Amino acid sequence: MRKKPDISLFDWRVTAPALTAALAKLDPRVMAKNPVMFVTEVVAALSTLLFLRDLFLGADTAAVVGQIAAWLWFTVYFANFAEAMAEGRGKARADTLRATQSETPAHKLASITAETYETVSSRSLKPGELVLVKVDDIVPADGEIVEGIASVDESAITGESASVIREAGGDRSAVTGGTRVVSDWIKVKITSKPGESFLDRMIAMVEGAERQKTPNEIALNILLAGMTIIFLIVVVTLEPFVMYSGAAVSVVFLIALLVTLIPTTIGGLLSAIGIAGMDRLVKSNVIAKSGRAVEAAGDVDVLLLDKTGTITYGARQADAFETLPGISRSEMAEAALLASLADETPEGRSIVDLARRQLGRAFDGSDAIVDTIPFSANTRISGADLKDGVRLRKGAADAILTWCGLVATPELRAVVEGIAKSGGTPLLVARDKAVLGVIHLKDIVKPGIRERFAELRRMGVRTVMITGDNPLTAAAIAAEAGVDDFLAEATPQKKLELIRREQALGKLVAMCGDGSNDAPALAQADVGVAMNTGTPAAKEAGNLIDLDSDPTKLIEIVLVGKQLLISRGSLTTFSLANDVAKYFAILPALFVTAYPALDALNIMHLGSPGSAILSAVIFNALIIIALIPLALRGVKYQPATAASLLRRNLLVYGLGGLIVPFVGIKAIDLIVNAAGIV
Incomplete structure (x- = not known):
């Protein structure tokens, strides 16, 4: 699997539109969706009105109030900028996908047997119509192959340079509009309407930053809104307290204090964290239909995997040649190759490939053939007759024994039964009515999958293979793949x-x-990952689509989900600790003149109430900007227990959230006073 090239964190192609989009998001109707930042915008607007009033009246406080209003707008703007950046990165990837989508000519067929075609626009094709796609042609729209087999270049969509085989029948018959045929030809039945192709939906999903909020995110929003209301009540009740105490605290200081105390840091970055999580999946060639699926992936306990095409390759392949006594391996390999040249099935081609690998030379031998016997589902035999009168046959054990007029010997029976018990399929090879040996066909487990399942196990995810095979075959494949459990003879209902x-x-x-047959289970699962090579029904039912069709990709999906949860938790911890620090840093400076005893808490010794509140507002704006890269990139995930993660959060982000505001606000206060701004 090759990841799509990353878009740099502040790529100007993304940053420039985000700067404009952040302004558009200042619309109160948009801001109302984020209670914390909506309150901040209201406070910024109120501060602006107070500044204009003081400016009109010529009040001495106009300069300070104006600076506070400006920094409050700065805070709101850059919170919107963080979200716009996350959305922009997703849209940039959508533009990359859109570049693969163009109106292409299509060779429309009147019927599947038609020998001529009409060239039409791909946009005019309707579901059910047939098209012929030849070498170097672009597949005009999503469809199902009804005749033919071809090698298809899907790099424009998946990023993979290696071509894939697509053929009529089975689970590898689906083709996607925008891909290119690089060999042979196929006849395709169109399944998508114009503008509703899989690529169209993919682009819409990538651009769909208006995602459904997850339960955890909703709970966090409620918490942030509740804290905002609490601090609003606190600050409002401070006004009569100020009047009673006689402290010289301006109203604008109090409303600015509100912004510094409410959780603006996490409130401003929350949407960006979720959208960035979806964007990281796109970089790994996974399209998420909703943010809920991304977050749920971080908490997955059980993973169910379909065997065929997911854990194993779609068709059984030749794994070994078992020879009978007196027969050499090269003799067996040559006979198997020649007898399989006329077998166009995937199994037949795999026998030819294995024989050529074992012979270790570019063996052909086809010039020695005078007649071929193509594989037939009726006879279950393929073969070749040679010029020297030798007849070679390959096929199912009972069919070959019948052709030879023989009964299986104890040695042959032992080999055949051993292969069958291991979950494989035995095929016999015969020469002139004499059996040479047995070909072991088996489900080939995809490379590296056992190691990836072990990694999932370390992450606390239990893997279960589901298959329609009998329990014996299922157990053999499960043991080889390294899954934790399996469900054999699985029907859609059993899944x-x-x-x-x-x-x-x-x-x-x-x-x-x-x-x-996986569609119902994909729809029921909390996280349904559909393979891009799968059927349209499977892709519609899943809430995540893996463009690389790699089942081990779930590890990346789980990592992104966990990273999203950890990033949100880490920044929430930092934000809350941040607010606590600002609370104890600012309040003593504001009220120390009225209550000298508060000087014991004034450990920062800020210059004045004006510089204290202005420094806090400036810090509040700058910390959001400083955390934008972390929100977009995410906090690195390392497998650990919940207790370890909590301890790390408290030590790094909790303690850091307490210390950083003290240092930052004091430094800004020194600059503000040295520059004579206040």
């Missing part, structure tokens, strides 16, 4: 029952699949 059973136990379930 649903398993997911619901796990969910009833309070588990979050993720499901990877690519077939139409």
Whole structure:
């Protein structure tokens, strides 16, 4: 799997539009969706009115009030800028995808048997119509291959340079508009309407920053809104306290104090964190339909994986040649190769490939063939007749024994039964009515998958393979792949029952699949990861789509989900600790003249109430800007227990949130007083 090239954190192509978008987001109707920043905007507007009043009256406080109003607007603007940057990065990736989408000519067929075609615009194609796609042609729209087999370049969508095989029938018959045929030809039945192709939906998903909020995010929003209301009540009740005490505290100082105390840091960055999480998935070639799926991935307990096409390759492949006594391996390999040249099935091609690898030379031998016997589902045999009169056959064990007129010997029976018990399929190779040996066909587990499952296990995710195979075959594949459990002879109903059973136990379930029979389970799962090579039904049912069709990608998905949760928790811890520090740093400076005893808490010794509140407002704005890169990049995830993560949060972000405001506000106060701003 190759990740898409990253977009630099402050790429000007993203930053420039974000600067403008941040201004548009100042619309109160937009700001009202974020209670914390909406309050900040109201306070900024009120401060601006007070500044204009003082300026008109010629009051001495006009300069300070004006600076406070400016920094409050600065705070709101850069909170919007953080969200606009996160959205802009997603839209930049959408533009990259859109560059692959163009109106292409399509060769429309009147029927599947038609020998001529009409060239039309791809935009005019309707569901059900047939098109012919030849070498170097662009697939005009999403569809299903109804005839033919071809190698297809999907790099424009997936970023993968290696072409993939697409053929009629099975789970690898779907093709995506915008991909290119690099060999042979295919006839495709269109399945998407104009403007509703998979690529169109992908672009819409990537641009869809207006995502559904997750339960955790809703809970955090409620917490932030509650804290905002509490501090609003606190600051409002300070006004009569100020009047009673006789302290010289301006109203604008009190409303600015409100902004410094409410959790503006996390309030301003919350949306950016969620959108950036979806963007990180896009960089890994995974399209998320909702933020809920991204966050749920961070808490996944159980992962269900469909075997065929997910854990293993779609078709069984030749794994070994087992020879009978007196037969050499090269003799067996040559006979198997020649007998399989006329077998165009994936299994037949895999036998030819294995034989050529074992022979260690560019063996062909086709010039020795006078006649070929193509594989037939009726005979279950393929073969070749040679010029020297030798007849070679390859096929199912019972079919070959019948052709030879033989009964299996004990040695042959032992090999055949051993392969069958291991979950494989035995095929016999015969020469002139004599059996040479057995070809072991098996489900080939995708490389590196066992190690990735071990990594998931360390992250606390239990893996379960689901397959329609019998328990014996399922157990063999499960052991080889390294999954924790398996469900054999699985029907769509059994998959649903398993997911619901796990969910009833309070588990979050993720499901990877690519077939139409996986669609119900993908829809039921908390996280449904559909393979891009899968059927349209599977891709519609999933809430995440893996463009690389790599089931081990769930590790990246889980990591991004955990990173999103940890980033939000870390910045929330920092923000709350930040507010506590500002509370104890500013209040003593404001009221020490009325209550000298508060001087014991005035450990920062700020220059004046005016410089204290102005320094706090400036710090409040600058800290949001400083944290934008962290919100977009995310806090690095390292597998650890909940207690360890909490301890790290408190030590790094909690303690840091307490210390940084003291240092920052004091430094700004020294600059403000030295410059004579206040």
